[in-house]
Amino acid sequence: MDAKLIVAIIGVIFGISGWTTFFYNHITHIPKIKGRIFSPIVGQIKIEKDYRTFLFYLYLTNNRKTALRVLDYEMELKFTDGTTEKLERFYGNGIYNFTFSTINNNAFNPKLKETLIYNKQHPIDQKEPLHGFVLFGGSLDSFDKDIETYKLTLLDVFGKTHNIIESNMDKKINLNLLSDLAGFDIPQI
Known part of the structure; x- marks a missing residue:
């Protein structure tokens, strides 16, 4: 050569x-965000109008070394009949006083002020996951519809979107795990 x-x-x-x-x-x-959307606690509330509420527990991780700061969360439901619904996210101090009831009317309060994901002051980092509750509301018309998938969209501070789609929500969540992650006691059903 x-x-x-x-x-x-x-x-x-x-x-x-x-x-x-x-x-x-x-x-x-x-950032490459992965996560888990735990089965929602579904209910009903009246804030100016009646809503079907969804209290989701999110567990978010970042597979890359650059941290991500989330500015807002959006949720869209896809039903088995092919229709979709974009849920409204609830903001403000009024949501801190939610109390939930089990089928047997055992009331519990998940301490939303401490456990809301957007009240936590750290980003989604490779070393430390971000987890907590987020509350959405939708139309009461969809109460009897079966949900096929949940699409969570994270909006970061730079205007980029990051999607997490969960379709296996029929899996039963371990309530003891959720209780430990969120830091509150869930009463027996």
């Missing part, structure tokens, strides 16, 4: 490896 060819090959290898490193670093700095 001629020396010029060897120098050219080495130059190409260094050039490609430099661009490869650049793209690898760029891609690994984009």
Whole structure:
């Protein structure tokens, strides 16, 4: 082999490896959010009008090293009949006083002020997951419809969206696990 060819090959290898490193670093700095949407606590409330409420417990992790700060959350339901509904997120101090009842009328309060996900002051980080409740409301017309999938959209501070779609909500959640994660006692049904 001629020396010029060897120098050219080495130059190409260094050039490609430099661009490869650049793209690898760029891609690994984009947050990649994974998570779990635990089965909602479903109810009904009247705030100016009647709503079907969904209290979701979210457990969010980041597979990349760049932390992500979430500005807002959106939820959309897809029903088995093919229709969809975008839920409204509830804001404000009024939601802190929610009390829930089991089938046997055992009341419990999940301490929403401490456990709402957007009250926590840290980002979704690779080292530390972000988890907590978020409350949404939808139309009472959908009360009898079967839900096929839940689509959670996270809106970050830079205006980008990150989607998590959960379709296996028929799996029963371990209530003891949810109680430990959220830090409150769930009464026996």
